[in-house]
Amino acid sequence: xxxxxxxxxxxxxxxxxxxxxxxxxxxxxxxxxxxxxxxxxxxxxxxxxxxxxxxxxxxxxxxxxxxxxxxxxxxxxxxxxxxxxxxxxxxxxxxxxxxxxxxxxxxxxxxxxxxxxxxxxxxxxxxxxxxxxxxxxxxxxxxxxxxxxxxxxxxxxxxxxxxxxxxxxxxxxxxxxxxxxxxxxxxxxxxxxxxxxxxxxxxxxxxxxxxxxxxxxxxxxxxxxxxxxxxxxxxxxxxxxxxxxxxxxxxxxxxxxxxxxxxxxxxxxxxxxxxxxxxxxxxxxxxxxxxxxxxxxxxxxxxxxxxxxxxxxxxxxxxxxxxxxxxxxxxxxxxxxxxxxxxxxxxxxxxxxxxxxxxxxxxxxxxxxxxxxxxxxxxxxxxxxxxxxxxxxxxxxxxxxxxxxxxxxxxxxxxxxxxxxxxxxxxxxxxxxxxxxxxxxxxx
Ligand SMILES: Cc1cc2nc3c(=O)[nH]c(=O)nc-3n(C[C@H](O)[C@H](O)[C@H](O)COP(=O)(O)OP(=O)(O)OC[C@H]3O[C@@H](n4cnc5c(N)ncnc54)[C@H](O)[C@@H]3O)c2cc1C
Numbered sequence: 001x002x003x004x005x006x007x008x009x010x011x012x013x014x015x016x017x018x019x020x021x022x023x024x025x026x027x028x029x030x031x032x033x034x035x036x037x038x039x040x041x042x043x044x045x046x047x048x049x050x051x052x053x054x055x056x057x058x059x060x061x062x063x064x065x066x067x068x069x070x071x072x073x074x075x076x077x078x079x080x081x082x083x084x085x086x087x088x089x090x091x092x093x094x095x096x097x098x099x100x101x102x103x104x105x106x107x108x109x110x111x112x113x114x115x116x117x118x119x120x121x122x123x124x125x126x127x128x129x130x131x132x133x134x135x136x137x138x139x140x141x142x143x144x145x146x147x148x149x150x151x152x153x154x155x156x157x158x159x160x161x162x163x164x165x166x167x168x169x170x171x172x173x174x175x176x177x178x179x180x181x182x183x184x185x186x187x188x189x190x191x192x193x194x195x196x197x198x199x200x201x202x203x204x205x206x207x208x209x210x211x212x213x214x215x216x217x218x219x220x221x222x223x224x225x226x227x228x229x230x231x232x233x234x235x236x237x238x239x240x241x242x243x244x245x246x247x248x249x250x251x252x253x254x255x256x257x258x259x260x261x262x263x264x265x266x267x268x269x270x271x272x273x274x275x276x277x278x279x280x281x282x283x284x285x286x287x288x289x290x291x292x293x294x295x296x297x298x299x300x301x302x303x304x305x306x307x308x309x310x311x312x313x314x315x316x317x318x319x320x321x322x323x324x325x326x327x328x329x330x331x332x333x334x335x336x337x338x339x340x341x342x343x344x345x346x347x348x349x350x351x352x353x354x355x356x357x358x359x360x361x362x363x364x365x366x367x368x369x370x371x372x373x374x375x376x377x378x379x380x381x382x383x384x385x386x387x388x389x390x391x392x393x394x395x396x397x398x399x400x401x402x403x404x405x406x407x408x409x410x411x412x413x414x415x416x417x418x419x420x421x422x423x424x425x426x427x428x429x430x431x432x433x434x435x436x437x438x439x440x441x442x443x444x
Contacts (some may be wrong), residue, residue, distance in 0.1 A: 001067075002027045003093060004090070004382065005030045005031070005093040005095065005381075006031050006033055006087050006095070007032045009034060009124025010032050010039035010097075011041020011042055011097060011347075012346060012360075013063070013347065016095035016362065018070055020363040022070070029070075029382055030069060031070075031071045033073045034076070035078070036074060036130065037074040038397075038402060038405065038422075038428075039065065039402055041099055042099065043055050045057045045106075048155040049159070049172040050158070050172075052418055066399065071398070073389070074398075075394070075395060075425065076389065078098065081394045085319060085321050086388065088321075088341060090385050092341060092374055092378060092381070096344040100315050100348065100352045103310065103312075104312055104329065108272070110274070113277060115273075115278045116273055117135070118310050121135055130423055130424060131425040133173070138306055138307050139179055139180060141306025141307070142184050142306075143186075144160055144189070145191060145303065146160075148190075148192070148312045149377055154205050158208065159172075162212065173420075173423055174414075178305050179375055186260050187211075189303060191265045193266075193268065194289060195225060195265065196244055196247050196266055197225045203243055203246060209399045212258075212262075217263075218261050218264065219247050219264040223267065224245045224248060228240050265284075267289075268287065269296060271285050274302060279306055279308050280306070314329065315330075315351075322359060323338070330347065330351040335364045336362060353439040407421055
């Protein structure tokens, strides 16, 4: 009997796992389940809309999804529509590829004021994620603070200062373009606790900040280190040197002629969100590096801002039947193994680190483990799963349904844009029902 395998999560790690299982020639049926009607995880909902070249990787996942033996079940949420225990009773193997969808909280005084956002919700908002489309962030002041020194902070900063022309050719939803373009934002501050040598920006993304149409990067040349940590590997040293050279070139840029500024503020630790019930400013403590870590100096400064967006990492929420490492924010596992027949891959396995391709080896490892550890199938899988969904009244989306949405998004795009994203699940259901000429409540 073929193995019945449920992969929960249709992001990169879910698709790489499915592809690895197929490539090994394992006799199996694979059902890829996702809480959203649309596949591709953070490729659709995280990767910046002005980086369409990066999003193109989803074409590979499309090919995987359309292979014999693989089905997609969108709009099915683990923990709401089916439990881990139920899935494990129906499938020989369950692979958790659910990423780390929640924000790590910003631990500062006043961190719950209106106008404080986490990157998951803010990025989800500008990327048209159905859960965050109503966020309506406060963008009514000239200054915005972004906290964090990784590429996600850069993405957010960059998108807040892009021109309308630059945004129009992306798949950013109209509501996000209008909100940003109609805002008075002129200055975005990106804060890092440590220095430019410790920042996690990749150099290509950093250099892009110097090429924006109406924004100039600002950095204090005094912040540049006199020397680079001699203990770094050659590779890391080269990466740091490249970033420092880029920052130095920013420091020499003439800001004249550009209307907006993106300020890189190093050695600055956020301490307090200022304001009554909403963000009016941010209080920071100057830091110095002691043994590679940022230590407070007791010197403080304030900047005015109307919103503070924390890009300081992601975590998983609790899921019944899944052991979670609260510190790392991921599933407790031994090289992908969680319990008999239960595995984890991608960010759910490792926590929120690495680029898209980093998830590929997780798929290879889990496929090898499954081949060795679960050689024979004995559980019903797909038909019993569909019975379960029907009994619960779940309106699931097949991959063919997604293709209908995909075609519609492409056909309705703004001039020059790749697609106009559907952002409301009810609208997606209506569209599929219309395309099928039915008003059914399940998709088969
Ligand atoms: C803002 C941002 C920008 C990024 N930009 C880049 C970039 O430019 N280049 C790059 O190489 N990498 C980038 N990355 C990293 C890259 O996106 C990740 O490495 C990759 O998406 C992780 O894949 P994953 O499959 O583990 O998780 P995800 O992509 O998060 O996929 C998880 C899937 O699980 C689903 N899911 C979650 N919970 C449930 C549930 N309870 N039930 C059912 N389904 C569920 C989600 O809907 C999602 O589809 C970026 C990450 C972020 C956050």
